[in-house]
C-alpha cells in the first residue's frame with residue numbers, strides 16, 4: 001500500500017477544479033492551446049507588478065548577511081510593521097506588528113489558525129458555495145466542516161446558523177470577495193452575522209471566531225468595498241495573501257492579522273507561531289517577506305479583470321445564461337440551464353470549454369468560470385457558449 005486509507009478517501013472526493021484542469025491539458029494536446037477555453041483554474045495569468053521585480057533585484061544586488069537564515073516563526077519584524085501600517089490605514093484602526101503573522105499563503109494561514117484553535121471534533125461552519133479546500137483544511141485538524149446552504153443571492157439563512165451553533169462550534173470561515181461567486185457580503189449582512197455569533201458565544205460560553213479569508217480583497221469592481229469585519233467583531237482573524245492581487249500564487253506569501261482587541265492575543269500569537277513551526281512551514285519565505293515590505297499596497301491592474309468580467313458576464317447573458325454579476329474576485333457562478341450541472345459541464349466540453357461544476361463547491365445546479373485567462377480566450381469562447389446553449393437538446 002503506498003498511501004493511507006484516509007488519503008485515498010480524501011483524494012476520491014478531491015477537487016473538481018484539478019480534475020477539469022487536468023482534462024484541459026489533455027484537450028490542449030489534442031486540439032492545440034488556442035482552441036481550448038479553459039476557465040477551470042483561478043491561477044492568475046497577469047504578471048506581478050514591476051515593483052516586485054525591482055525589489056527582487058535590489059535584494060539580490062545588496063546581500064545582507066543573515067537574511068536567509070531561520071528567523072522568528074512569526075516572521076520578520078520589519079515586514080510585520082509594514083503590513084501593520086498598511087492595514088491600520090485600510091481598517092482605520094491601530095494594528096501592531098505583533099498582531100501579524102507571516103504565512104505560507106492564505107492556505108498556510110488558515111491551517112495555522114485551525115491548528116491553534118481546534119480540538120478534535122470541533123466544528124467549523126462555512127457557507128455554500130465554498131472554496132473546496134476548506135473541507136481538507138478542517139480534516140487536517142480533525143475538525144468537521146459544517147456547510148450551511150444559501151439562497152439565490154448566495155446569502156445564508158442566519159436563523160439556521162443560530163440553530164446550528166452548539167458547544168463544538170469553534171469558528172466560521174467567511175470568504176469575501178467570494179470564490180466561486182464573486183459576491184461581496186454586505187455590511188448589513190456582517191452586522192447580522194455578528195449578532196448571531198455574539199448570541200451563540202454567550203450561549204455556549206466560549207468565543208466563536210470569524211476567520212475572514214480575503215485573498216481577493218483588492219480585486220473589486222464598480223466601487224464596491226469589502227466590509228471591515230474587525231470593525232464589528234473582536235474575535236476575528238483576518239487572512240490574506242498576495243497570490244491573487246500580485247499574481248504571486250507560486251511564491252506562497254500571505255499573513256494573518258489577529259484583531260488588536262482580541263482577548264489573550266499575545267498567548268494566541270505565540271501559539272500560532274508555534275503552529276507555523278510544527279506544521280513544517282517554520283516561517284514564511286524570507287525573500288518574499290522582504291518583498292512584501294515594499295509592495296504590500298500594490299496590486300495588479302484590476303481594470304484588466306474588470307474588462308474580462310464585463311465581456312464574459314454580458315456575453316453569457318446574451319447567450320441566454322443566468323449568472324450572478326461578480327462584484328469582486330475573478331469568477332462567475334453561472335446557473336446551469338439544465339438541472340444536472342455535471343451533464344452541462346460535459347456538454348460544454350464538446351465545445352472545448354472547461355468549467356467547474358457547482359458540486360465541487362457544495363452548490364448543485366451551477367458551474368464556475370474563472371476569468372483569470374487571456375482576454376482572447378473570453379472573446380473566442382462567447383460564440384461557443386451561444387452555440388452550446390442553442391444545442392442543449394443534444395444533452396442526453
Ligand SMILES: Cc1ncc(COP(=O)(O)O)c(C=O)c1O
Pocket residue numbers: 042104105106107108131175179213215240241242243249253254
Ligand atoms: C477563497 C480562497 N481562499 C484561499 C485560497 C488560497 O490562497 P493562497 O494561494 O494564498 O494559499 C484561495 C485560492 O484559490 C481561495 O480562492
